[in-house]
Amino acid sequence: MAHAEGDTKSTGAYFSSALFSVGLAALAAAAIMNWQRSWMAFLFMGSDQFAFLIPAISVAFIGITLHSLCYAYFRGTLEISHANILQMVNMGVVPLLVFSVWRTTVEEVMYALGICWVTGSLIAMLFIPTRHTIASMVPAIKQLLRYGLPRVPGDFAMMGFLALPVTLVAHLSGVREAGYAAFGISVLTAIGSVFTPVGVVLLPQASRLVAKGALQEFKRNTLHLLKLGTGLALLITLAGEILAGPLITLYLGPEFFGMVGIFRIVILAALPYATYILLRNVIDAVHVRPVNMFNILISFAIFLGSSLAVQAVSGGLMHVLVSFVVGISALGILSGWETRKIFSGAEPA
Known part of the structure; x- marks a missing residue:
């Protein structure tokens, strides 16, 4: 666009x-x-x-x-x-x-x-x-495919990140527990939606600053935004951990109080997930190659590996969710590491 x-x-x-x-x-x-x-x-x-x-x-x-x-x-x-x-x-x-x-x-x-x-x-x-007409759309279709296809594996991996925990729990523990897992992950995506609109403004602004060579201004704006975003995510995490019981009771009713543990585990991923959402636009603005895709695939592999490891010991709902938090945390760390490389003067690929 x-x-x-x-x-x-x-x-x-x-x-x-x-x-x-x-x-x-x-x-x-x-x-x-x-x-x-x-x-x-x-x-x-x-x-x-x-x-x-x-x-x-x-x-x-x-x-x-x-x-x-x-x-x-x-x-x-x-x-x-x-x-x-x-x-x-x-x-x-x-x-x-x-x-x-x-x-x-x-x-x-x-x-x-x-x-x-x-x-x-x-x-x-x-x-x-x-x-x-179809003929008039052909050039746009080619351009969309040329830019979009390299990023498709990352998109699928991200969908898997958010969907596979529920599927694993459904197979291991049943549909009821899978519903609990789905609720926990939906809370995380709801938190992520708070930060998603930032990309609407950040990506075009970042692209403009990179094109002008204004790396210092780009760095200053990004770090300021990152501090605000991670600070908010940290507050949400702390509030969620402290108020998990009352929130679950108020939103779902006292009969679902048993989901408090699930809520507290999943909300630990709020900070790294917010970090990824904020920094993915910075990475896309600088790199032509799909760096975010590689980060997602690596993190998804970590999630799968840790899931298989815990299943070998004692599989269940909580173990899958812990593996999910580990994978999302890896994604946040990789995004932060890549942004650090960008701001340290690494040449855009």
Whole structure:
């Protein structure tokens, strides 16, 4: 989007190209999921008896894909108000509304979420120029693939980071415990969402300063932002550790007080996760090659290795979550190390 800034036709072509490419991939994935329902249910939920949920999950998957594309467009064109409204409606209002109205079955909830996300995204597309022919989209598709494909392994690894702990727990301890793990990780991603919008401004600003050769200003701004961000993350971590019991009781009810231990383990990853979110934009602004991808893959390998190690001794919910925190901590450390190299005068690759 930055390359086409100010050119509505070009930015629209980028979105249409992404919609075409990602949309086809999402539809293909949904088709495969429904073709192999039993296997998919066993893979993600630990039992093929949940195969009936796959069609509803497919609808939700398509909805969240469309939402992500629209949100990315608004962020890329710096239409921050549109991006925030879309995010607030689809990720804030819709879940609250759905969980308030549909309380019968998980299947109905997933269908309702998916339909609402698709509807919200289609409304958002009314504000995006999408009328382009396939021929006019070819150059944009090639450019998107050229820049995006090298980073795909890292994106998948990051998705695995956030999804695999739940899958492992589902296989080791059951669906109920997997739900507990999912709640813990959702708390972490919610904390991360506090820092994610920083990248909307930081990445283009960092790219501009690097292009001008203003490395000292770039360093000063980044360090100032990092101090504020890590300070906030540390406060969140301390507050979470101290107030875990009251927070769980207030949010979920006293019957879920047993999740306090899970909450306290996962929230330990808040500081390194916030560090990664803040610094990934700095790294992307300086490096052409996908350095973040390498950091994610290394950290993901550490998570897998530590998970296998603890499973050999005594597998279970807590052990998987500890391995998850170790992996996320490694990611934060690697991001900080790479940023230190950048600011010490290392040449951009």
